[in-house]
Amino acid sequence: MLxxxxxxxxxxxxxxxxxxxxxxxxxxxxxxxxxRCNNNCIHCxxxxxxxxxxAANKELSGEAIKGILKEAVTLGCLTVMxxxxxxxxxxxxxxxxxxxxxxxLKVVLFTNATLITPxxxxxxxxxxxxxxxxxxxxxxxxxxxxxxxxxxxxxxxxRRGMNLLLDKKIPFVVKTALLPSNxxxxxxxxxxxxxxxxxxxxxxxxxxxxxxxxxxxxxLNEQIKNLRLSAQEGLKVLAxxxxxxxxxMRKFCSKFISPNGDKLFTxxxxxxxxxxxxxxxxxxxxxxxxxxxxYDLKQGSLKxxxxxxxxxxxxxxxxxxxxxxxxxxxxxxxxxxQCPAKSWIEYGTLDTPVEYLCDIAHVQARFLGLIGENExxxxxxxxxxxxxKFTKGAGYEKRN
Numbered sequence: 151m152l153x154x155x156x157x158x159x160x161x162x163x164x165x166x167x168x169x170x171x172x173x174x175x176x177x178x179x180x181x182x183x184x185x186r187c188n189n190n191c192i193h194c195x196x197x198x199x200x201x202x203x204x205a206a207n208k209e210l211s212g213e214a215i216k217g218i219l220k221e222a223v224t225l226g227c228l229t230v231m232x233x234x235x236x237x238x239x240x241x242x243x244x245x246x247x248x249x250x251x252x253x254x255l256k257v258v259l260f261t262n263a264t265l266i267t268p269x270x271x272x273x274x275x276x277x278x279x280x281x282x283x284x285x286x287x288x289x290x291x292x293x294x295x296x297x298x299x300x301x302x303x304x305x306x307x308x309r310r311g312m313n314l315l316l317d318k319k320i321p322f323v324v325k326t327a328l329l330p331s332n333x334x335x336x337x338x339x340x341x342x343x344x345x346x347x348x349x350x351x352x353x354x355x356x357x358x359x360x361x362x363x364x365x366x367x368x369x370l371n372e373q374i375k376n377l378r379l380s381a382q383e384g385l386k387v388l389a390x391x392x393x394x395x396x397x398x399m400r401k402f403c404s405k406f407i408s409p410n411g412d413k414l415f416t417x418x419x420x421x422x423x424x425x426x427x428x429x430x431x432x433x434x435x436x437x438x439x440x441x442x443x444x445y446d447l448k449q450g451s452l453k454x455x456x457x458x459x460x461x462x463x464x465x466x467x468x469x470x471x472x473x474x475x476x477x478x479x480x481x482x483x484x485x486x487x488q489c490p491a492k493s494w495i496e497y498g499t500l501d502t503p504v505e506y507l508c509d510i511a512h513v514q515a516r517f518l519g520l521i522g523e524n525e526x527x528x529x530x531x532x533x534x535x536x537x538x539k540f541t542k543g544a545g546y547e548k549r550n
Contacts, residue, residue: 173422174226175456180425180436181218183243184209184235189262189299191288193327193377195363195370195495200239209428212242214448216249218426221452223253229281231258233436235428238265244273256280262288264304266311275318282348283322285312289332290339297331321348328358328387329377336387358384359510362495364439378506381513389517399518404541406484407533412468414490414501416483420460424452434460437491440500470501477503481533482520486511 186205187197198205210218219230230250237243238261250257257279274283287308289295295305315322324343326332332339343354358379362371379387389395410416420434427433432445432455443463445455468474477488486507490500497504515521520536530536 176225176227178229178423179222180231182428183237183240184428187236193360210430229256233260259283263311264307271314271318274320287324290335294332325355381509400541414466415464440494468501473501476528480528482511482527
């Protein structure tokens with residue numbers, strides 16, 4: 151029986167459960183079809199070997215995934231994102247894709263494009279995903295690309311896959327991870343990316359402040375840390391087009407800059423979206439792997455997780471004195487994106503300030519003139535006035 155705060159009503163020929171505000175419980179669902187990948191990227195936080203039979207045998211069955219998708223639709227879900235690992239490694243990928251589209255879902259696909267075949271491209275042409283496919287490109291040359299993937303032939307396979315998408319006029323965007331072997335190729339990459347129709351002339355996105363191994367692997371975490379750009383290096387990339395960067399940051403700061411107090415969850419993770427991992431655990435977001443904050447769908451439902459489990463989890467307050475002294479008072483919290491998932495990844499706790507993210511936020515804030523050279527943002531009392539001046543065009547010019 152439905153809770154009295156919810157009602158059932160027709161929605162696009164489906165039954166949709168709405169919350170008290172009249173909005174669907176679930177609007178977007180991410181599904182990690184597998185943690186396995188046919189590449190072995192040096193920076194990747196989730197890339198088990200493609201032939202890892204132990205992992206493959208633990209993965210959700212196709213029927214289980216279909217059941218999750220069907221329930222998602224009854225809760226109002228409009229979009230599903232298939233990610234991994236490499237989602238095309240699943241032998242039943244085409245079946246799951248068609249099933250999703252028949253349910254009326256838009257499909258976002260994160261892929262390295264190496265496993266795109268003429269048959270898959272034809273499928274996307276006949277049954278469009280309705281969202282642009284997202285392809286990660288690791289270099290403009292074979293040498294730089296395969297220095298990242300550590301798999302021979304992956305460069306040619308990726309180009310072949312993207313060409314198949316282009317031939318079928320299937321929209322896709324490209325993005326990259328900035329690493330020692332390819333960061334000198336930014337200009338070439340952007341010039342090439344602009345020629346891809348699905349990019350619509352936009353610049354590609356970059357990963358450079360890499361998240362650590364989600365499953366708490368200390369050895370791999372150290373490897374990933376060594377590949378991260380420093381805060382200053384990252385700023386150089388972000389502010390390559392100085393005026394554009396400042397314009398975008400003015401928009402950002404007008405919406406997302408303010409202290410969040412002692413709330414542990416300051417984002418909307420687990421409110422109308424979430425991520426199902428390859429083994430049937432429902433997480434508030436892609437990164438949140440703390441076992442106390444994931445819900446076993448083999449023992450329950452998306453609806454129960456979204457109505458009961460996640461709301462209870464989100465009520466938790468911060469206990470760490472260092473967090474309360476710094477992050478709870480810091481108006482840059484939106485800029486550093488400090489969150490329990492990132493604390494878990496970095497330290498195995500939920501409320502430890504992530505020093506790397508703190509450095510990134512403060513370096514940008516000093517460049518933008520929001521804080522002085524020797525100031526820490528949590529000590530600033532008149533932050534509202536500073537943000538107001540900056541967003542209206544005065545803050546940056548006054549301090550620079």
